[in-house]
Amino acid sequence: MNARIVRLRDFDPLLLIAALALVALGTMLIYSGSLSHWGEPKASDFSHPVVRQGTFAAIGLVLALAFARADYRMLGVLSVGLYIASVAALAFVLLFGDATYGSRRWIEVGGTPIQPSEIAKLVVIVALAKYFSDREEAIRTWRVLLTSLMIAAIPAALVFAEPDLGSAVVFAAIWLGMVIVAGARWSQIFAVIGSATIAVPFFFIGLVTDYQRERVALWLDPERDPQGAGFNILQGRISIGSGGFWGKGLTQGSQTQLDYLRTETTDYVFSVLGEELGFFGAMLLFALFVVLIWRGLRAAELSKDMFGRLIATGLVIYILLQAFINVAVNVGLLPVTGIPLPFVSQGGSSLITLFIGIGILESILLRHRRFNIGEFYHNG
């Protein structure tokens, strides 16, 4: 591993600030969303959603700084081990995990539920980056392309079986984005996409469970079960629609405060935002994501090596796609999937994974210059 010059001036404060601003906004929404069930948060009450989220954010921040300080190339060395561990964890969840709302996604570790699929997404990004960067030109061969596809497909299949269709789609998108950046031939990419498109109908009939089919059917027509499974879809849309341009004010949304919204601190936290902060609040949220993505892409561009560029690209796709899917579900453009809104939704696994991602981006930025005359120190 070559020694790199690390310049603190290359630390991107805007990236971290955008992430922290999203967490702050999210915590406010979680506060409002949890009021009716939990009341005002007390610092000593670790089970309160606001306290939990604050705690995870603090841990996440520490981890982000630690990963920024560490050389991201070290991850390349660990990638095989991390990948095997992640796939094992996903398999474990599938066999022994706790079920919520009809799917197994959680394992309990020391009393804290962990969702391995979030961490697995980060690991797949690293693994793919490592695999491609070791084979720069060979990406144009079918063997490498299909092997990379397998790297993404194994965890995707495991989360799909949970069942978590949304996360499986995220894996697919991460793979696609990284393959493009890695320099695969467009003809190859279209061939893969083409065969996938042909496979979709068979896949939908053969592999998709009734549970997932019902979700799609409900998305197409939530009125078919307004009190049951269609309830969230309808109530989410009512919440957002009734918010109008300026919203009803934080903690003032009748839909949120009277419990018409369910999972209002996690999957449907955007509906709380839509109701209480309105279209204005949504634009603010989007602006923060735009900043985050812009700074992420900048990191990809500045990265000195293919490994860093691929990781940064994967992370940007990961954040962008999760944000898109979550909001699209809330506004009724996609069927319900259970994808959290990055940095905003309540959830330790997701938050910590995201902060690690920010740390890795910063690590890439800190190490993007070979020569420097200013203050520096050696790392590794």
Place this chain on the structure above:
Amino acid sequence: MLLFGVLLLQLARIQIMEHAQYEAQAQSNRFRTIPVLPARGLIYDRNGEQLVENEPILSAAVVPADVQEEKFLTTVAELAGVTGVPPQEIGDDIMRARDSNDPFTPLIIKDNLNETEAFQLRERQGNLPGVHVLVESVRQYLPGITMSHILGFVGRIDEEEYAELRSEGYGINDRLGKAGTEYTYEAALRGSAGYRKIEVDAAGQEEREIAHVDPRPAGNLALAVDADLQRKIAEILQNGMGPSQNAAAVVMDVNTGEVLSIVSLPSYDNNDLTDPVNQEALPALLNDPAKPMVNHAVAEVHPPGSTFKQITGTAALQDGIASTNTTITSYGSISVQDEYNPDVTWVMKDWAALGTLDFYRGLAMSSDVYFYYLSGGFYQDGVEVFRGLGAERLASYSREYGLGAPTGIDLPGEASGNVPDPDWKAETYKDSPVASDAIWTLGDTYNFGIGQGYLTVTPIQLVRVTAAIANGGKVLVPHVVHAVVDENGNVLKAIEPEVQHQLSISDQNLGIMREAMRQAAVYGPARTGASSQVTIAAKTGTAEFGQQLANGTYQFSHGWYSAYAPFENPEIAVTVFLEKGIGATNAGPIAKQIFDYYFDRQRLAQTEGTP
């Protein structure tokens, strides 16, 4: 950027363009308007005796919209466990109500919960959103069996009624009057609903009250009916009805049309039929051949027999067919040659050979031959020797007296009865295989004249015939309710005496009838009803029915007695009907006891009043 553009467009669409629609949906999520009914109006008799009470009961209910999907089966199972209603039924009902346009109105699973059931349900309520224990109000009728036909009962609104009445603010769980005055005075007894507007959470639990409008108190009924008299007459009639399957007696104020008593036997206990219905008592009530649930005083028709001579007599006087001096001799029967077959002669019997009779005596002795003459005339060898009224004139007078149409009494289910005439017979028998069946004969007119044959009336129709004769020709609309009053007894709406129409018969001619009926009560068959307390004027009736026996009489007869008193200054008219009996022998003594009780009680009250 493209992805966020799509999201922004969708957001702009639902938050800005369709904002109003979602705002309205959020509001309707949040607010519910719950109608608040006033306590149902009470009912008192004419002397202020309370006849009805409202009693609270507890009911198991569920708001279908509030049952959470994941708790659906638990909710159904718990409700079934506590109430004993089959879970399948509960589940189906909830599903159906959810799909209806009103899933927010509580669905009553079972009413009249006992204390244990209510307690168990209240314990589980907290974990089962949508489940409630409701306090509902039901009727308790204090007089029991004696006033059931007057008071009626209330029941749950049925689907048909709901479809019709929902626009008037009736809810799916409301109770409403189904019979008696509960039915006819439903609007007054119900009052007008107020409402509460409340904010509810997603589980349907009330968060706070936004607004409320108090209901307007319902009206109470002050009946014209005298509960004490009613009880006494029920007892008298019960003792005197003999083998009759059913019997009725009506006492009406001859000047106002107020019904002081209206008894129909057998009766039923309306506490069994008011909601919640006593299911054990129901089959017996429905299957009883004596039809206890039918008010025989207003809903059943029978030929009136000789009591109809009140009408034939006054009509004949008014049309100049008869005067006080018209004398006719009864040899016990008259013979009528068949109009179509001269070889056949019909013999129309009188009840006895009464000799030569003038108008007074003809009526007082209730001579059938006398009234055959007045109604159909008399022919000898095809030559008219006495001119009668004819069926059309008789029918016309009958309708003037209010026969053949409902009296308009404020009780439901009234029958019209039948006033026959040649047109009616032609229409009714037009499809008969024997063509002559449709032709009106002289015999038909004779039968009509003495209140037999095709003529049918209800006791309430007959009592106002007698009252019209007593009061100088006013055909009154009978009323069992005196007034709608507020809780302090102030009259909200008086039920004013209503003269349906004035008879075209002169008071002089009515006076002749009054005198004839007075004589009937002195020396005629009607003397069996003469009271020791008061002078009465009366007419008996015995209408034959059933199989004709070898001697020309019939197997059974209905016994009637219709009278008024005091003769000098008429106050009340009384009509007694026995399904089986003879007017003079069986109905008369019942009327006598009614007059005795009524005027004895009146005399006692006056003596007490002036010490």
